[in-house]
Amino acid sequence: MKKDNELVDKIGELARLNIEDKEKPMFSEHLKEILDYMEVLNNVNVQNVEPMSHGCVEVRELRPDVVVPFDPTKIMTVAHKSNNNYFEVPNIIDGDEE
Amino acid sequence: MEILGLSIPELARLLRDKKISSQELVSFYVDRIKKHKKLNAYITVLEDAVEIAREIDEKGIKNDDYILRGIPYSLKDNMLVDGVRTTCASKILENYIASYDSTIAKRLKDSGAVLLGKTNLDEFAMGSSSENSHFGPVHNPWNEACVAGGSSGGSAVSVSAGLAQFSYGTDTGGSVRLPASFNGLACLKPTYGRVSRYGIVAFASSLDQVGPMARNVEDLAIAYDVVSGHDTMDSTTSIKNKESLYEYLVKEIKDKENNFTKRTIGIPKESLMKGASKDVLSSLEESKKLLSKMGFNFVEVDFPNLQYALAVYYIIVTGEASSNLSRYDGIRYGYRAKDYPDLKHLYSSSRGEGFGDEVRRRIMLGTFVLSAGYYDAYFSKAAKVRTLIKQDFEKAFEKCDSILMPVSPSVAFKMGEKTKDPLEMYLSDIFTVSVNLAAVPSLGFPSGTDKEGLPIGMQLIGKHFDEKTLFSTAWMIQKQKPEWFNNIATTAKEKR
Secondary structure (H helix, E strand, O other), X not given: OHHHHHHHHHHHHHOOOOOOHHHHHHHHHHHHHHHHHHHHHHHOXXXXXXXXXXXXXXXXXXXXXXXXXXXXXXXXXXXOOEEOOEEOOOOOOOOXXX | OOOOOOOHHHHHHHHHOOOOOHHHHHHHHHHHHHHOHHHXXXXXXXXXXXXXXHHHHHHOOOOOOOOOOOOEEEEEOOEOOOOOEOOOOOHHHOOOEOOOOOHHHHHHHHHOOEEEEEEOOOHHHOOOOOOOOOOOOOEOOOOXXXXXXXOOHHHHHHHHOOOOOEEEEEOOOOXXXXXXXHOOOEEEEOOOOOEOOOOEOOOOOOOOOXXXXXXXHHHHHHHHHHHEOOOOOOOOOOOOOOOOHHHHHHHHHHHHHHHHOOOEEEEEOHHHHOOOOHHHHHHHHHHHHHHHHOOOEEEEEOOOOHHHHHHHHHHHHHHHHHHHHHHOOOOOOOOOOOOOOOHHHHHHHHHHHHOOHHHXXXXXXXXXXXXXXXXXXXXXXXXXXXXXXXXXXHHXXXXXXXXXXXXXXXXXOEOOOOOOOHHHHHHHHOOXXXXXXXXXXXXXXXXXXXXXXXXXXXXXXXXXXXXXXXXXXXXXXXXXXXXXXXXXXXHHHHOO
């Protein structure tokens, strides 16, 4: 189990996702069960098969690359804090906020 | 006047003849939403809906106005509407107010349809039961102890309990079809690229597609017509010309029915259907008999790679989700943790506290399958098997025009029955995910109920961009079996 918790720790770190110690056994068990299930794919031969990486079945058309007017004030209403239409974020250099 | 059970064309007629006003219609639905609050179908009810309807009445509804003018509907709460809260049923977006309209919201606004509110869902559309919501689970109005199906459970319940005339969900691996089937509704998962994803909160971008739900096939066609078609804001939308399927149904198909029933429907080999309950299998048999009586031919089709679909799906969907959801980091908007010693902990605590268990589980799985050392064995392999699944469909469609199969192996299950075991929950999607992987369309239709009175649903799967065949077949089924359609859920009925 310790080894499995290590997997949760490692992925949690990569995904920047906090998992509490008391939650780790549950997540470990579920991840193991689901990854075991996925091993069914070991039975498939995919030699010379191209991957399907998107859902589009026809050639796509891009829109003209032109600048359209955009008012940032509206979008800033969801910011935790803003200043002159810039997001104001916590100080990260020395850990001192404000 | 009895409003419940009328179709959109019937309501449109009444509005134009001034036998009812849009304000009366919207008020009727708003009152029902309040009365059935316990079902938990809505996260946000729009307070100005009645006012908007009043303005529409004032301006008048004329014969040549769009058919949806003045008719109330609901949207899943992962679709942006300017100025309206969009939560994705997550703590992380609990107070997020959208600053622009999704393309589908804009098209619906332009049509004059009236938005009643935003419906409940599994957090970020991740789930098959609508139990994973920060705002509590959605209840099935056919039996409140059962799940609504997910992830668009609130949308389905809003229609089946008569809390909206029609609704929209998103279908990434069955999230429109499963709840529609558990609620006795008609629904569509369009071909990938038929409906714009602009302004829809991204879950798994190569699979996500918006789909309508309704109580009958005409309403479904109207709801699909208004939102589908090319959008310059989403380069994955198809530039193919689209025609009105509603017009096609009411005007053209009448003369062509005889040609139509000469078509061939594929039925998956029996061994592929194992796992389906007895009731579901006998319902499949009943639908097959009905279609056969109508003149359709049947052919058995094989999907050798269907057994891998669920594994492929859950690798691709979690990989894409882990990438899409990396934007929620507590920096610019959304939930931010109170305590964090440094930047890294600001990210991880905000995400750890803001996301629920299923979302965190999928982010972890996705991060794992994309990580160095595992990418080839999982994600890359899954993308290749996805090609084989798509080829299975192409081969099947050489022999038939559409494929008939159940939406789900069972009817709506009891609440809490599968929440402890995620893999068991994932197995609910066994008949739906391959459609999304292959990017083909699928129309779900109600096919009666089991002994307990819970709805059973079938799906007709079509070739890329051939929604027309699916609609016309469903239209003919509805004519033969009107009792399967236009139902209001029993518990909601009793209380009306």
